[in-house]
Amino acid sequence: MLAVGGVLVGSAIGSAWVLLIRRIEDQTLIVTSATLLCWAAYLAGEAIHVSGVIATVTAGLIFGWYQHVTMSARVRLQGSAFWRTMIFSLEALVFILIGFSLRSIVERAGGIEAVTTTMAAPLVGIILAVIGARFVYVFASDGLLRLLRRLGVKRARPLGGAQATVLAWTGMRGVVTLAVALTLPEQMPGRDLMLIAGFAVILVTVLVQGGSLGRLIKGVGLEDRDSLPPMSLAEAEAAIARAKLQAAEARAYDSDGQLIHPQLLDMYQSRARATERYAREPDGFMKGIQTHFEVMLAAIATGRAELIRLHREGQIEDEVLHDLERDLDLEELGILFQRGEQLDLR
The missing domain is CATH 1.10.287 (Helix Hairpins)
Known part of the structure; x- marks a missing residue:
């Protein structure tokens, strides 16, 4: 229920932000509101006793989906530089906080030897369960896609055994795992074990799974068997250029049919011809x-x-x-x- 409630709260906060952002014109205010979106989702989730982290992630997904139609190019350029620095700082802060927390846990447990003696077996079980759960989820999803494909759903594209194995093995954990562990109340029974488990899961999945991913890909003989999309990058650019040219042609003449923007029309015609040539022979054109x-x-x-x-x-x-x-x-x-x-x- 905590996760489901977090999804519902995050969806509500994210949807409200999408409606609000359409009414704001100041780009600095837009960047600020987008930054505060995560805090609003988290606080709202915690206020009604559901997962604030899940609410934040859900609101972020909605933000990422709608930013292309709700934000101008200037806002995206301004915001991306700010958010990149902010994300780096916050992620570093989370790892620093977990480091401080682990130190106090080790001291309370009586030293590193006591921790390894009392927590080693549960940690191994948790790590195996986390990795195994991802394999179950990925292969079950692939099986469902195979079933839908057989039933005639053309958009269902099964991964296959090799691709599903690689996808399941890429389940590395990171800052969200740490953030969830740090939000646990200090009085909660077993909190120390949960914090160490979160750190251990990240350590093992990043070092072991991440470090062996390249060898796994070579070992399973992974190949890209997906059919190519109907349009390539060059063809998509040509389609955009044709759309721009149509808009320019519709506005290049006045009500009497007189050409009033010859230079603009010539520019868009030249770009359309160039992109058409690029779509036909990209290597030679470049x-x-x-x-x-x-x-x-x-x-x-x-x-x-x-x-x-x-x-x-x-x-x-x-x-x-x-x-x-x-x-x-x-x-x-x-x-x-x-x-x-x-x-x-x-």
Whole structure:
């Protein structure tokens, strides 16, 4: 009931946030509200005595699903940099807290030897149960997918024995496990064992399962047997370019049929033709376009150097520097994305 209640509370808080965020225009307020969403879900769950951690995770899933349609590009860029730093800090803090908790547990138990003597057997059982439960869940789910496939459900795609084995073995535990253990009341019977069990599960799953994952993949002969999706990346880009061109064509003429935006129309037509060619022959197209990107990046670097020179000489104010530098940064990111570089903006 604790987990089910946490899901219900997290769903309610996440849904309320989605409705609220559509009415907020200030991007700083949007980032702040998204950050406070997890705290609201956790406090609401704990207030009615259900799992606050599960409520937080559920609200986060809803946030991740709807952020693409509720947030602007500027908000996502601003928020991703802030959230990445915040997540790193909070995860480090959780591990520090569990370290402090383990030290006090060891002292209360009479030393590390006493802990290993009295808790070794239960910890081994818990670790095996956690790993075994994931195998049961994964293979049972795969069996259900096989049944649905036989019944004619085309979207049901069974994993197969090799893929299911690898997926089951990747059940590494992390900060959520520690967070759940730390939320237990201090007066709760067996809390010390639960904290050590959480730490042991993380230690074993990360080191043993994570360290052996590569050898397991080679051992089972894992192959990607999934059928390719109907559209490739290049074809999806071509479809987006055609949609943009249709919107530009619909707005490029006035009510009398006179062309009023010839340059914009020409730009979108050129992009549509380029993406169509890229979809037909991506390798050949990218070889020729690389020099084009290099010229654009060189121009941006020169523009940035000129901007800094103007600021250093006192010809522009700080606000102008920040605004123009942001524009150059966004322009550079766009080029790097088009060039195919994998940028980590989380």
